[in-house]
Amino acid sequence: MSAKVFTRQDVESHNTTGDLWVVIDSKVYDLTKFKDMHPGGVGVLLHPDVAGQDATEAFYGLHKQEVLDRPQYKRLVIGTIKDEVSLIASPGPGEVSLVPYAEPTWLTPGYHSPYFKETHRKYQKAIRQFVDDVITPDAALNGARGKRPSAEVTEKMAELNLFAMALGPGKHLKGLKLLNGLVTPEEFDPFHELIASQELVRCGDRGYGDGIMGGLIIGLPPVMNFGSEELKQKVLPEIFSGKKFICLAISEAHAGSDVFGLQTYAKKTEDGKHWIINGTKKWITGGTYADYFSTGCKTDDGFTVILIPRVEGVETKPIKTSYSPSAGTAYVTFENVKVPVENTLGPEGGGIFVILSNFNHERWVMCCSSARSQRYIIERCLKWINQRKAFGKTLANQPVVRAKIAAMISRAEAIQAWLENITYQMCNMSYKRQASLLAGQIALLKAYSTRSAQQTAQDAVQIFGGRGITQSGMGAEIEHYYRTVTFDSLLGGSEDVLADLGTRQAIKAMPKNSKL
């Protein structure tokens, strides 16, 4: 940037079409050449309140700060205003936001938490830096183009062992160097996992985020928990190193939450050594890239989960959904696919247990990301209502707008507090105990999170108005959120089914001696 210093009087005379300057946040911009390329048109820049004037308020009513951070626009700065300093800056990579409620309390300066220790704070810092530096730029590029996350990002994630950590604490971390040794496998607990889930959603592209590891989070646990030693030794390192991809293939056009209605059939060969699988699967996250499919099949004994590699007879084609094809959402067909019986995950006929056993973890991960996404929207809404004027006042002056913000904040804080409580229970309970004591809590929290998320999305669109339904400019993130928010309410068990499950679990646990 040029070091030239001007007075406001100096700037005022540059107010014509052939010589056009403005002041934004105490910086002087020469818009003479740029004006004809300005996406908002020339006229608005030549308005007497703008040309040669301080246009800070006008600018922030119509643009994000991110516009001025772009290199092509940074070049328009020719100097600063004498005795003034610029105040507005985007947080740098890795930094926390100081906007109220933009961060969970434990990350907000001045607040305390009984759960998060120094190890978690170090971990959060490193992951945020990584997401800001490596993942977010790739999400902006490949998410928008509908491409899968780049190989470079996958490699870097594998180097840090982020794929292995996505499965939570456990034996699979033994001997691995986590985040360049920042955390030991013994230290790693569900709070570290919560942090990684919440930081990753900040990349801003929902479909891309699911493409990065949505398939792994749900597809790999059946192998890890129910595969033979041999299978695990082959598959786990391939997936953790980012060389191969896996997905969970359960839902079909015929049935989703109702897993007993599935039609994909696995029949044993006469010698009993192989399965022959026929059928279709739909809405399979990560399916278009997957090398392995943890697949729910009907078998003569009932319902069985089988690991199907991408071999002859397996076809995938992308399904266009409301979010980015980066997620790899697929329609999968299996035609006479031959797989060794050693690829059976768990007992034959016992597939329902294999699937159910991972549901709690999957739903808990979704609660983590839903809570964080709601905060991301709150941050944007708070910024917008402070910089946007209507009827001569900022939107923050409208009680009806403030009431919407109050509801958004209350929901997000309640979800995070419940989530942290459940996470603490996970740190102190065996997996089996979690299955009995936390299934209902997690189901209810997920149903509450996703219902809240939809309300927050709706409120945010009302607050942003037309920008909330526009895929570029100030409301782009709101539009994206509103368009994709319902994914969480369907994936991993639909909202109504889960709310009911939570209540049924409570009814089942009622003590026999308890009467009004």
Ligand code: HEM
């Ligand atoms: C350094 C100065 C400026 C730059 C680099 C700039 C750049 C842009 C860009 C990139 C857009 C497209 C929308 C977006 O990405 O947000 C835009 C839209 C617009 N700009 Fe500017 N602009 C500048 C100054 C101004 C000023 C001073 C005004 C004064 C009123 C203005 C009025 C508008 C309007 C009305 C739109 C259309 C907004 C919409 O579609 O919602 N711009 N500008």
